[in-house]
Amino acid sequence: MQRNQARELWVKPVPELKYLNADNVSRYRLIMRYFYENHSKLRYWLKPEEVFSGVMHYGLLDDYTEDQCQRDLEVLTEWKNLTSRHDGGRAQSIEEYLRKRFRYQMTPYAIEIERMLQTLEQLQGYGGSLEPALLERIAGYIAQIRQAEGQFAAGAAHQLWRDLQSAFRQLHESASDYLASLQTARVEELMLTDQFLIFKDTLTQYLRDFVRGLQQYGVHVEAMFRQTPQTVWQSFLMALVEDEKRLPMFDNPLADDERMALHQEEWQVLEQWFVGSATEASDVLYLERQTKDTIARVVRYALAIQERHQVGVSRRRELESLGLRFLELDNPEEAHKLGAYAFGLYQTRHFQGEGDASSDAADFSMWDEKPIVRRLRSRSRGQRKSGGTESIRSTRVQRQEAAKAILEAKKREATLVKTWIDMKHLRMSELPTLSPEQRILLLQWIGRCMVNQSKLARTPDGLEIRLILPENGERTRLQFTDGALEVPDFELFVEEVASS
Known part of the structure; x- marks a missing residue:
């Protein structure tokens, strides 16, 4: 029932967000930021004069009065960003008491909104990281659940669940953010510069270490999920529900069956991330494939930079210097040695056949032999054939032998x-x-x-x-x-x- 009520909120407006785009957004933002800073210092209830003094201390507003601050507080209370209570304890007279002086406190929605805004202000790029240690921790937590076989001390299942969910969420979000950061236009431009070659090896090794972690621990976790009966995981979730029932919850506590259904869905997401389903591969394989594709892209960019450096490099001076050295030699023997040092051995596939030796002497050099003349045909695709006719070679025998072998x-x-x-x-x-x-x-x-x-x-x-x-x-x-x-x-x- 409570989960259905939560789903109904998905299609309703959120009045707590009105102050972010209202006409007096600068005043509302400063008031809410002042409340959030005091909330972080464990000062929850603030008086209007304290709020006015704190907002003016920022030095970002001109011609702002206490009456305007009071009206802004009332508007924020109407939008459910603040909650108020009557402050009559310090009234010096009946008139002051009748003025209904209030103190104000942030609502839970407002706290989360300001926390989100503070995170967005500090956000630079995607961030994230690839940490194989998180995979090792997840494998360790799953092994503990498997070995316990439903026998958990009070509070142990809840703590193990929090550690497992924290590591899994951090792994998923950090890896996704880091790989997404490598797909941005800024990184693409960086990969095309010469500076990219400096940390190319470090980046490639970093990605390869993560792939090795996926291959080692991902397969290990998948094997534990496949080989462990579902009753073991069910016993753990039941122990988790019992631990949560012991926690004092004042705001809309869930029933036992709702808690169990919620945790079963979360566990199914975790299992599918490592095992996959009948129609889809696991996210571990997808993440491994994406990381390998990133490695290949890094290598391609590095090779492109190196090839760009080599294109257009003139070897004229080197060849001129080598030619002058050949001219300075007095006999062919020295020229042969210099040619061997400069060019190395020729590729033998360019030679064809064996000529008749003119002498059987052991000390007879190959350079003294007569050249073997072979007619070479042009390999150009535009070469025209001669006007003569050529016979058609029959390959029937070869085809019959190949068919027979098959x-x-x-x-x-x-x-x-x-x-x-x-x-x-x-x-x-x-x-x-x-x-x-x-x-x-x-x-x-x-x-x-x-x-x-x-x-x-x-x-x-x-x-x-x-x-x-x-x-x-x-x-x-x-x-x-x-x-x-x-x-x-x-x-x-x-x-x-x-x-x-």
Whole structure:
């Protein structure tokens, strides 16, 4: 009931925000800021003369009077930014008492509004950070809940929940803000400058450390969620509700079923962030992908800057100096040595064939051999063909041999598939020595299943393959005719289904 009432507020106006855009916004803002500063100092109830003195102390208003301040306080009270109470204790006479002197205090809405405004004033860019330590803390909190199995001391579940929510919120918001800051136009301009090369390596290492944290702790948390019965998490939420019932709440306390429903929704959000759902991947994978894309973008910008520096660089002086050195040499032997130092070895793919040696002497140099003359054709796309005709080369024999090899491979694969269909259930640790062809097919099936959230895949041949992960992460060693491979002890269920 109370949650439904809260939802009704979503479509109603908020009078507490009127003072931010009213005609006398400067006066209202200063009054509310003065109240907020005193609220931070634990001074809650203020008299009108104190408010007037504090506002004038800012030195931002001219021709402001106490009567105007009194009217502004009444307007803010009408807008529910302030609440008032009669201050008759210090009246010196009946007339003063009848004037209804008031003291004023901020409402909870006004406190949050001023807190938000103060945060916005200090905001510069997106901020945020990437902290793998938060992932480690979240994994530790989840492990504590799992190990407790519903047995919590008084107040322990509430404290653990606050720590978990704080770390999760900080991780989500800080990572989102930091990656968003790298997408701004200002950062894009910075990445195009030469100064970006100075901290490129530091930024890349920072992002890679966060990716490693996601891969290490994200998978660990996902495994705990998948392997732990829901009754363990339900017991923790029940202990949390009991702890919250012990807290003295005066403002609209929630019923037990409403508290439980609220925490179940919050827990579901936390679980989906690490595990995902049947239709969507987890936010951990999305965050990892976005971070990797940022790393790739940083590297691309750095390479573009380096290439820009290299474009247009003239090597005329270097080549002139090298040419003068060649001219100063007296014999070909020295020229060959200098050429070897300057240019290194030639790429052998540019040479073709072997010539007939004119001498078998061991000390006969290759430079004394006669050149091998080869006719080179132009590689230009605009080269015109000669007017002569050329015969058409037949590749029928090669195509027949290739088709025969493919059909034979398909036949061997079909025989293997039929054998595994008859077995229906394959466990890695129970398989005999396999051939390389069997290894390729088996890894293809495992790869198809691993990329799906349901660990279920269908092949073009009409096979349905279901992969079962080992419960405790057991591993086994597959033996092949050409080596061995260590893999998790998967189970595969192979079934032939009718094609749709």
